[in-house]
Amino acid sequence: MTSLTQLARARLIKLRWLSVGGMFAAAVLSPHVLGTGEVMHRLLAFTAVVASVSLAQPLLGLLDRGDRLSPFSPLLQLGFDLAAWAVYIYLSGGATNPLISIFLPLVAIGASVLGRVQAWGLGIAAILAYSFLWRFHVPLPVPDAERAAHLHLAGMWLVFAVSALVVVWFIRQMRQAVRERDAALAEAREKAIRNDWLVAMGGLAAGAAHQLSTPLGTLGLLVDEWLDESALPAALHDDLALMQRQVAVCKQALTQLTERAGQPRGGDGMPVGQWLQGCLLAWQALNPAAATDVAISPRLDGVGLPIDVSLERALANLLDNARHAGATRIDIRAERHGGELRVDIDDDGPGIAPAALADLAAGRPAASNGGMGIGLLLTRAALERLGGRLALQRLPGRGTRASLLLPLAPSSGETT
The missing domain is CATH 1.20.5 (Single alpha-helices involved in coiled-coils or other helix-helix interfaces)
Known part of the structure; x- marks a missing residue:
């Protein structure tokens, strides 16, 4: 599972290229907005420097040790973005440039991905940068004061809109990653x-x-x-x-x-047909009064199945559940379904109730339905541990079908 830090790094790299694109667009549009191309060349030159550093990041990744101060750490990524925008804004009017509001989404993103001390440090650095640019900067050549005020307001609106979209996108992506991580942890637990x-x-x-x-x-x-x-x-x-x-x-x-007891799963596969016949004969010996009809596909003779006592118990549990549910006849069909073994066990009992089916899907014993209790949950757990799954469905009219699906292992006699 990808860590949240790695996800944050990937999204910060995308954010860096978004910054480069914004710098380039602002530099190219500056002659049309300001009426002069005086600042365009220095802004394009600095944008090229930032883009070069971004292109060099894959090389810096070779030095990444995964620690807090590695070249790819979120703190240094955001710190570099903050410094890059500070220099860019210094070259284009300082605090009078509406692009200075870009500091705020950087601080907001830092607060969502950094630790407490680092987030506060980034916020203080942004305040100091803003304060510095209030006093020191290269003035913009805009002789018309009314035009300058209009451009400033328009720029503030544009920067606010872009910042809002970036913050929502980034935080939503990180929240989705957190949900996926929590779901994976809950499943593992x-x-x-x-x-x-x-x-x-x-x-x-x-x-x-x-x-x-x-x-x-x-x-x-x-x-x-x-x-x-x-x-x-x-x-x-x-x-x-x-x-x-x-x-x-x-x-x-x-x-x-x-x-x-405690025997690990066998590494050598045995023929599936032979295994099924042995399991069914053992169960019929304990249940001589049960009426069964068995059909095993000849296609299963060329494939193997790792020996596992829990799997034998799982099949016996399904047969026991069918009989305890009041079935008078049990039909067993086994066939190869792609790379899986599929065993369908049909009974003519009263059928599993919808409420009981919901309980079993939620991982609870269906005590209200005869034969659908703890044994079935053990069966499902054993199959999932071996990479298989269990499916239950009501048959039309009367009865229940329990389908056992399990990955097959090629036997020594199978040709590929």
Whole structure:
């Protein structure tokens, strides 16, 4: 992100060239305004000096160390502009020249971009320059006093109009830069808070896995002993076998959680189709009663996806949300969409309510909508951390579509 100091420097350079243009225009018009070309040559010569210094700024930038007194510091930029205008006005009538009002926008701009001490210093320097030019200057050759008064008033109006436009333009530009910086800082702060929250949730999950391991082991032993009982009624055998498989799945999930807790994102990609099939089979093993229809595009066989446990949990959360929302059927379609993986999960549930959709867009759990709570926010956070995004929409008539989009990594077998 570009710093405000760099933005101020860029705008001050534009302001410098605006000053050069104003000096040149005033010098060229002086014979027509004053009726004599006596001052034009010296004003053009000095304007050329100021323009040469401005052209030399890229060379001075090589010496820029970024400190407060570097050649590109806002203080020295504004100080040079103030000194340049002071000399220009000295050569063209001093305090009687209406261009002397150009000191005021320079002071106003300095007050908006400089620190307190520097801004006060620039203001005092402008007052001293004005005071000096009141006493010492090269007089303008205007013999007609009435014409001189008329020109002075017209010049004052022109300088005021130009100064007002310049001050409004500069301050609006800086305010826009401040808003953009604040928005970027707020986004970074929100991401940091969300990441801290995810770390805390991960710690809770790890603690829960540790606490559940012993009860699951006990349940597994009890089920095994009951299945070994010869007096077990045949009607209970199938139920206990199902319980045994479910306990094994739970133990496997806890084992994976323990082994992969804190594991960084894998650098090697695995085929997307293989990854999706594995995730869906694991979810269906935990939800055998769920009716699903899966369609994975063959185009995904040639691309890879970095392994990340949070991504697997994100996909499982979307499927869980669809089932908890009251869906009787879940359609899953995966395809390659440009350089992204797109997974659409459609359900025939009651559909997400508009109020719940607004809550989720604002980053709040949609407690009023079944299946759209904390899990969905965790899913969105995990996808955003991996460079992806989550989109939700109501389907025509009935149901909700959750779209998972994630950047794909080329696999070793993909041709470019």
